Amino acid sequence: MGYQLKITIKNSRPPIWRRIIVPEHITFVDLDNIIEAAFGWTHDHMFAFKFGNWEEEFVGTPFGSDEDTADVCIDPWMEEGISFSYIYDFGDDWVHTIKVEKIVPYEERYPQVTKYKGPNMIEDCGGIWGFYEYIDEAEPFDMEAVNEKFRTWNLAETYPEAEDDWMADEDEYREAMEMFGKLLSGLTGEDEESQKEIEGLMEAMKIHEDNLRETVPPLMSLEDVFMCYTKEDLKYIAKMHGFTGYNKFKKNELAQWLKNHLLETVFMKEILLKASEDELNLFEKAIKENGIIMNEDIISRYFLLGTYGGYNSELEFYRVPVDVQEKYEKICTPEFKKECAIGHRFLAYCDSAVFLYGVIPVKKFVEIYNSYEDTDMDIKEAGQRIRELIDRGEPYALREGLLMDEDLLEEDLFRFIMEIQAPFSYYIPEDKEEFIKYGQTDSQAPDEKTQFFIDYLHKKFHKKSPEDMLIFMQMQDGIRMNADVEELIEVLARWDCKISSQKQILEAEKQIFRLSNYIRKWDYKGHTAEETRQKDKKIIQFPGGRKVYPNDPCPCGSGKKYKHCCGKNK
Structure with missing residues (x-):
């Protein structure tokens, strides 16, 4: 899990900001290092994080001091939708407003900048007002270079992990996980031999899963799950659910109190109604089959699974406690399931x-x-x-x-x-x-008009499933967002599609221009360029002063470059 933060320099006009995903279980010292790298600060001054009306404050110095209070985990304060402040250099008083935009699935132990506006900042220039006197000297922000630097980081997890009392045969588990890894690595059943291998691996996984159900002790109560956590974990869970009044309890009292609140009918119904169709299906499968093997990233992604189940991260085995199962069966009447189905359908339409x-x-x-x-x-x-x-x-x-x-x-x-x-x-x-x-x-499936591009990936670059589909999806996303042809060729290069000679570049451009005819785009209200051309039988006008570069695919959908088509005589 991670936190998507939007960090904005206060009083900057136009706003100077960075959108950054940071991993959970890091400290405010780590967050300071991330912010300083993202804005070009040089660790020469003190810093502080402040919440509310200065009721919570975490202070740090450039080289560390016994007086520092920032070496604490950020998780209890990372609540979706809240804003807090980061102050750098108590003389120039640079205030950064930080908004926790959302809690997202995120496995990496390094941060990542996803969007930004504005240059790097300038040290010792007199604060935001002095900055604009020297703004011409500000270095441009290089997102690629900063993210490359971030990828070398490996932030230690500071948040206590749950205790683990479950046991199983480690050799058998390791062997099964290796087999499962082979499945994930790309076996697709394109031929009889690989199909048989898949079936064999799935059978081995089923046997291993059955063995876990026999050997792993059952969970009788959600309270049993909570007793494997630390008190800080439980406080964090309570805060995530919007509960109050939990600080007065000892750990065992808090575990029981939290279980009682989460199993209240109204509260559990609300969480079930908000769960996605996939999440509910997994939850019901875990109940029906008395536990299932599941990757940890799925648990962190789904609120329902993380709230009402017990997970052994070593065995990757997920179970729903008996008291949760009993409550779920009482709630899930035919009328309630119909209400859930309507909600899932509406979400799909959105x-x-x-x-x-x-x-x-x-x-x-x-x-x-x-x-x-x-x-x-x-x-x-x-x-x-x-x-x-x-x-x-x-x-x-x-x-x-x-x-x-x-x-x-x-x-x-x-x-x-x-x-x-x-x-x-x-x-x-x-x-x-x-x-x-x-x-x-969240994609446009290949059809008879776009299959040529998959064939191109097979023939020219020897790409097979699932890699070919991932490339196809990224290419169509780029086309939908009006990426230029050079950017799309870079996408191919990142997938190790060797394009070096001029002939290869021209061939790639030809395939991309052809593909762009058949991708549904926001610009055309979901139509493809080919559909709009067939309908109007004339060159599409480009309203709104839309900027089109000479080497871009022509927006009329001809498949030619703009400079060789509608822009030829301009």
Whole structure:
């Protein structure tokens, strides 16, 4: 798990900021090092993190001191949606506002900058007001170089791990995990031999899983799980769920108190309703089969699984305690399951609408939803459901009656997208399952028009599944986001597709231009360039002053470079 932070220099105009994902279980000293590297500070001054009305403060010096208070874990303070301050150099008083945008799945032990605005900062220039007098001397921020530096870091975990009293045969487990690793490494069953190997590995995994169910002691109560944690772990869980009044308890009292609160019908129903369809399916599978092997990143990704189950990280074995199972069975009436199904369906529609259009009026979204589902949901109910999805962390935004990808809020990009989209109608498939599938997979599956690109990867670079599909998905994402052809060729290079000669470059450009005809884009309200061309039978105009570079694929969808097509005589 990790924390997505947006860190902004206070009073900078336009705002200077970095969006950074940092791993959990690090200290405020680690976070200071991350921030200083991301803004170009040089560790020459004291720093402090402050929460609320200065009620919590963590102070550090450049070289460490007995008076420092920053060598504590950040986790208890990283609550989604909160903001706090980081002050660097108590003379120039550089204040950084830090917002915890979301808690995200993240396995790495190093930080990563994902977006940024503005240059590096300048030391000893008199603070933010003096900075603008010397801004021409500020070095540009190099995200690639900083992330390369971050990748060499290996931040130690400072947060106590749960105790582990479960036992199993280590040799048997290791052998099974090696087999499972082979499955994950890319066996796909493309031929009879590999299919047989997969079936053999799956059978071995099933036998190992059955053995774990026999040898690992059952969990009778959620309280048993909590007793394997430290008191700080339990306090953190209570805080994550928004509980108060838990600081007065001893560890065993807190474990029982927390269990009682989490098994309250109203509270558990709320968590179940917010769970995704995949998460509920895994939870039910663990109950039905009396435990399942599961990767730790799945546990950290899913709130329901992490709240109501016990996990042995060494064995990668997950179980649901008996008292949780009994409560779940009482809650899950046919009516409740129907309510969950409606919520999952609505989420799938939102995912697909955002994938295809980027931004869409809620009114139009409701029209699409009702036409497919034959219902009469109104705009008010849809808006409420969308807000609930946003509150639980879905990457949407709701503004001015528009549902959109949250990234389009940056600098009001959604207005620019809507201006480009204006001439087009919405792409709405006749088959509602096709519509939903875009959101479920967050991609456009290969078909008879795009299979040529998969074949190109096979023939020229000897790429096989699943690598070929991952490349295909990254390429279509780049095309959807209007990446230029050079950036897309770099994507191929990162996948070790050797493109060095001019002939190879021209061939790659040709394949990319051809592929761009068949990728559904926000610019065309979910249509492909080919579909818009067939409909209008004329060159598409480029509204809104859209910037098109000479070597970009021409937005008309011809497959040619802009300079050889619509831009030829300009």
